[in-house]
Amino acid sequence: xxxxxxxxxxxxxxxxxxxxxxxxxxxxxxxxxxxxxxxxxxxxxxxxxxxxxxxxxxxxxxxxxxxxxxxxxxxxxxxxxxxxxxxxxxxxxxxxxxxxxxxxxxxxxxxxxxxxxxxxxxxxxxxxxxxxxxxxxxxxxxxxxxxxxxxxxxxxxxxxxxxxxxxxxxxxxxxxxxxxxxxxxxxxxxxxxxxxxxxxxxxxxxxxxxxxxxxxxxxxxxxxxxxxxxxxxxxxxxxxxxxxxxxxxxxxxxxxxxxxxxxxxxxxxxxxxxxxxxxxxxxxx
Ligand code: NDP
Numbered sequence: 005x006x007x008x009x010x011x012x013x014x015x016x017x018x019x020x021x022x023x024x025x026x027x028x029x030x031x032x033x034x035x036x037x038x039x040x041x042x043x044x045x046x047x048x049x050x051x052x053x054x055x056x057x058x059x060x061x062x063x064x065x066x067x068x069x070x071x072x073x074x075x076x077x078x079x080x081x082x083x084x085x086x087x088x089x090x091x092x093x094x095x096x097x098x099x100x101x102x103x104x105x106x107x108x109x110x111x112x113x114x115x116x117x118x119x120x121x122x123x124x125x126x127x128x129x130x131x132x133x134x135x136x137x138x139x140x141x142x143x144x145x146x147x148x149x150x151x152x153x154x155x156x157x158x159x160x161x162x163x164x165x166x167x168x169x170x171x172x173x174x175x176x177x178x179x180x181x182x183x184x185x186x187x188x189x190x191x192x193x194x195x196x197x198x199x200x201x202x203x204x205x206x207x208x209x210x211x212x213x214x215x216x217x218x219x220x221x222x223x224x225x226x227x228x229x230x231x232x233x234x235x236x237x238x239x240x241x242x243x244x245x246x247x248x249x250x251x252x253x254x255x256x257x258x259x260x261x262x263x264x265x266x267x268x269x270x271x272x273x274x275x276x277x278x279x280x281x282x283x284x285x286x287x288x289x
Contacts, residue, residue, distance in 0.1 A: 005223065008255040010149050016265035019148075019273065020061050026276050027062040034279035035064045036094040036120065037086050041079065041105065042072035046234075047098050054096070057268045063275050072102050079105065080113050087115040093282060094120035094275040099170075117281070120274040123169065131177045138274055143175035145266035146207055146228050147182075153255040154205075154226055158183035163199050165189045165216070165243070166209035171230055175207060196220070206253075213241035218248035227256040230263045 027034060036058055040051050051067055058065040068082060086092045095118045101107050111119075116126035122140035130137045150157070162184040166172035172188060179186045189199055191210075200206055200220045208216050209230035221227060231243030242259030249256050257263055 005251055005254065007250045007253050008153060010153060010228075010255050010257045010262060012145075012149060012257055012262040012264065012266045015148065015152055016269040019266075019269040020057070023061045023269075023272050023276050026280065030276075030279055031283050033062050033064050034093045034275050035066070035091055036096065036275045037066050037068065037092050038096050038098060039068045039070065039079070039082065040098040041070045041074055042102050044100070047100075051098055053268055054271065057272055058275070061272055061276075063272060074105075076105050076109065079110060083110070083113045087113075087118065092118060093279040094118055096121055096271070118278060120271060120278060122174070122274065128169070128174060131174055134181065138277070139178070139270075140170065140174045141270040141274065142171050142209075142230060142263065142267045143178050144270045144273075145263050146171075146175055146230065147178050148270070149228055149257055149263065149266055150205055150207075150226055157205070160184045160204040161187070161202055162205040162207070163187045163189060163203035164207045164209070165193075165196065165200065166207075166230070168209065171209040175209075179205070208243040210243050212243055214243070214245045216244040216249075218245065218252050221249055221252045223252055224254045225252075227253045228263065229257050229259050232259060232264065 038051055038054055040047055055065045086095050095114050097110055101110060111123050112125060114124055116124050119127050119138050122138040127138045131139060162179045164172050164175055167188050167190045176186050176188055187199055189196055197220045200216060201222050203222055203225055205226045206221060207228040207230060211231050211233055213233040227244055227249055229242035229244040233241050235241050240260050246256060246258060
């Protein structure tokens, strides 16, 4: 079987072109505020990508770089200022946070209308109740990548490996909303292979490089590899052995160049959406 490599970079570029046009219809450019605490080198790269990607579609990005030791109250104060500012459309707190900060306290402090990561209980709750307001970026990226190769999802068996708040749990709701039958696996799942081998759509988001090999994949399945791990030799690896999957899967996302670029594009879309809702644009065409 010929396996399609789903080109996340290309799809993300197409999405950006569409977003640039939407930005041109706004009265003022959208504004994203990114809060970055500490000096995690991976976060530095992700924050820079977000600045560059924002600029490419006309989104203004301000980065608030705070010291590793910042007290929680100081961070909460900053979020409150940004919540109150009419100039701010989107607020993103770069994760992970240093251990002395309580992630849930910080995320829940963000005004849901400006929560462009979609991770507040308000936005996750709306997703669960079937009236999504702001959809988390990585799960939404997975959906776009799946639908780029298979628009008809009703009745498909989808297996998600991973149940995090960031990826697995919201993705379950998105696949369910498209009428898939969804199974969710995690670290306590017994006989993972027996589940993954049934999947028409297999999404893997564990952070365990090479967890899924060719024998774990149903012939003809669509495979979305969310995992990104830095290997000792400096290269990046996904959770799926891509070379193994070739010839078995009908389509697979590469790492890098699959879910990552699309996740950034979905973040930009959420910022544009927040600005559109706020500004009530003159024209939609
Ligand atoms: P978390 O560590 O929060 O969650 C990992 C999940 O995988 C957990 O639910 C865990 O189960 C499950 N898991 C771990 N080991 C196994 C195993 N052996 N078998 C089955 N399930 C297992 O990670 P995230 O969801 O935040 O991220 C997952 C991966 O995706 C990471 O590599 C991350 O870097 C990457 N990522 C990539 C993004 C992108 O833009 N490309 C964006 C976000 C994340 P349990 O709940 O039982 O512990």
